[in-house]
Amino acid sequence: MKRLWIYQSDRLLTDLECVQVSEILGDFVKQWTAHGNQLLGSFEIRYNLFIFLIVDEEQAMVTGCSVDKSVHLLKKIENELSIQLFDRLKIAYKHQDGNLRVVPSTVFEELVKSGALNEDTIVFNNMLTHADDIDLKWEVPLRDSWHAKVYL
Structure with missing residues (x-):
């Protein structure tokens, strides 16, 4: 099963911002681990608005700590780009x-x-x-x- 998290920005990202986010997320998923096990993670940006984080849990299961790492990274992206990714309203x-x-x-x-x-x-x-x-x-x-x- 592939686990999914969807984050929506509060505004459209520029193409340059999408490149920047892609670089950050690309580096992250390459080293994303759960209790020392490499996660088979990937990401996608759709419509310059949505960030999908995906983990294939057939290789390794996501843990609370690994989710915390992703949330921490997304909060960092929020700060760098002056956007909101956690506003569910x-x-x-x-x-x-x-x-x-x-x-x-x-x-x-x-x-x-x-x-x-x-x-x-x-x-x-x-x-x-x-x-x-x-x-x-x-x-x-x-x-x-x-x-x-x-x-x-």
């Missing part, structure tokens, strides 16, 4: 014009109530924990996401 969605937007949950709620966003609006399920679910369950219409229970 920001919601990303795909606007009608095709661009991604990130707004506070209160604004998202207002947009749904006003009809500016509807059940067909594409949202992102950053709560996934299995990499195998990314293609089918991550980028979905609002009606098919956890957002529907809260905002529809």
